[in-house]
Amino acid sequence: MKALLLRDLRLAVRAGGGFGLALAFFLIVTMLVPFAVGSDSQTLARIAPGTLWLGALLACLLSLERLFALDYEDGSLDILATAPIPLEGAVIAKAAAHWLTTGLPLTLAAPVLGVLLHLPGPGYGVLMLGLALGTPALSMIGAFGAALTVGLKRGGLLLSLIVLPLYVPTLIFGADAASRAAMGQGASTPLLLLGAVTLGCLALLPFAAAAALRVNLR
Amino acid sequence: MLILRGPNGVGKTTLLRTLAGLQPAAGGTLNWPADDMAYASHADGIKATLSARENLAFWAGIYGAGDPENALETFGLTPLAGRAAGTLSAGQRRRLGLARLVLSHRPVWLCDEPTVSLDAEHTEVFANAVRAHCAKGGAAVLATHIDLGLTGETLDLTPFAAAAAQATQTETPGFDEAFL
Numbered sequence: 001m002k003a004l005l006l007r008d009l010r011l012a013v014r015a016g017g018g019f020g021l022a023l024a025f026f027l028i029v030t031m032l033v034p035f036a037v038g039s040d041s042q043t044l045a046r047i048a049p050g051t052l053w054l055g056a057l058l059a060c061l062l063s064l065e066r067l068f069a070l071d072y073e074d075g076s077l078d079i080l081a082t083a084p085i086p087l088e089g090a091v092i093a094k095a096a097a098h099w100l101t102t103g104l105p106l107t108l109a110a111p112v113l114g115v116l117l118h119l120p121g122p123g124y125g126v127l128m129l130g131l132a133l134g135t136p137a138l139s140m141i142g143a144f145g146a147a148l149t150v151g152l153k154r155g156g157l158l159l160s161l162i163v164l165p166l167y168v169p170t171l172i173f174g175a176d177a178a179s180r181a182a183m184g185q186g187a188s189t190p191l192l193l194l195g196a197v198t199l200g201c202l203a204l205l206p207f208a209a210a211a212a213l214r215v216n217l218r
Numbered sequence: 219m220l221i222l223r224g225p226n227g228v229g230k231t232t233l234l235r236t237l238a239g240l241q242p243a244a245g246g247t248l249n250w251p252a253d254d255m256a257y258a259s260h261a262d263g264i265k266a267t268l269s270a271r272e273n274l275a276f277w278a279g280i281y282g283a284g285d286p287e288n289a290l291e292t293f294g295l296t297p298l299a300g301r302a303a304g305t306l307s308a309g310q311r312r313r314l315g316l317a318r319l320v321l322s323h324r325p326v327w328l329c330d331e332p333t334v335s336l337d338a339e340h341t342e343v344f345a346n347a348v349r350a351h352c353a354k355g356g357a358a359v360l361a362t363h364i365d366l367g368l369t370g371e372t373l374d375l376t377p378f379a380a381a382a383a384q385a386t387q388t389e390t391p392g393f394d395e396a397f398l
Binding site: 079 | 238255259261263265276277
C-alpha cells in the first residue's frame with residue numbers, strides 16, 4: 001500500500017500528473033466570485049464560507065476521473081487486482097494519494113482565499129479545521145464514484161452526477177460550521193457531524209469501491 | 219507448462235483472466251489460490267512518466283519481493299533503466315512488462331501473447347526465462363500464436379469454444395439477455 005501511495009504521489013508531481021490543477025482551479029473560481037457579486041465587503045463576508053466550500057468541492061472533482069481510469073487503461077489495475085494487497089487497500093491508498101494532492105493543498109490555501117472574500121476573523125480556524133475533516137470524505141466518495149465509472153469512455157460527467165449528490169452532507173456541515181464560526185457562534189455540532197460523515201465514508205466506501213472495481217474488471 | 223492455441227476470439231484471454239481470478243468461472247473449480255498467479259495481459263501496466271527502474275521498483279514493492287535490477291538484467295533492460303518508460307519502443311515496453319513476472323516470485327505465470335512486438339533475440343530470452351522458471355518448480359500458461367521452442371503440453375481451445383457455442387444456442391435466454 002505504501003508503494004502504491006508513493007507511486008501515485010510521484011505520478012501526480014511528474015509532467016501531466018495534474019498536481020496543482022485543483023489548487024489553481026480553486027483559486028480562479030474563488031477569485032471570480034467578487035466579480036460576479038460585486039465587491040461589497042459585507043455581502044462577500046456573508047457568502048465567503050459557502051463559496052470557499054463550494055470551490056473546494058468542485059476543485060476536488062477535477063482530478064477524480066483519473067483516479068482509476070489511467071490504471072485501467074494501461075493494465076495496472078488488472079495486475080493490482082491480482083497482487084497481494086487487497087483491492088480495498090489499493091482503494092484506500094489511491095484515495096489517500098488523491099487527498100494529499102488535492103484536499104490537503106486546498107485546506108492550506110483556503111485561509112489565503114478567505115482574505116480575498118473578507119471572511120471574518122473567527123472563521124479562519126474553523127474553516128481550515130472543517131476542510132481538514134471534510135476533504136478526506138470528498139476523496140473517498142470520489143474514489144467510489146471513480147470505481148463505478150472506471151470502464152466507461154468519458155465517464156467524467158457521469159462521475160460528477162453520481163458524486164455531487166453524495167457530497168451534499170459534507171458541504172452542508174462544512175459550510176455551516178464555517179459560517180457559524182464567522183458569525184461568532186459555536187461550531188462544534190456541525191464539525192462533529194462533519195467528522196462523523198468522514199469516518200462513515202472511510203469505514204464503508206473502500207469495500208463498496210473495491211466491489212465496484214471487481215465488477216468492472218470482469 | 220501449458221501452451222494455449224486457437225484462433226482470435228476463441229477464449230484464450232478469457233481463460234487466462236479466469237485463472238487469474240479476475241472473472242468468475244461459468245463452471246468448474248480452480249484448485250489453486252489466486253495469490254499464486256502472476257498475470258501478464260496485453261497491456262503491460264507501465265507508467266509512461268516513471269523510469270523503467272521506478273516501474274519495476276513499484277511492482278517489487280507491491281509484491282513485497284523481488285530484485286528490480288535482476289529483472290532488468292534478465293531482459294537486457296539495464297542500459298535503459300533510467301529512461302522514462304514512455305520513450306521506450308513497443309518491444310522494450312513489452313520486455314519491461316515481462317520483467318515484472320520475474321520479480322513477482324509467483325509460481326504460476328499467466329501470459330497473454332507475451333511475444334507480441336518482441337524481436338527474435340528477445341523471444342528467445344523470454345523462452346529461456348520461462349524454462350528457468352519451470353526448472354525451479356514453477357508453472358506457466360502461455361497463450362501464443364508462434365512456436366516458442368518450448369516443450370510443454372499444447373491445448374487447442376477451438377473444440378471447447380465450439381461446444382460452448384452449441385451449449386449457448388440450446389440454452390434458454392438468460393436474465394441478462396432480456397435487457398440487451
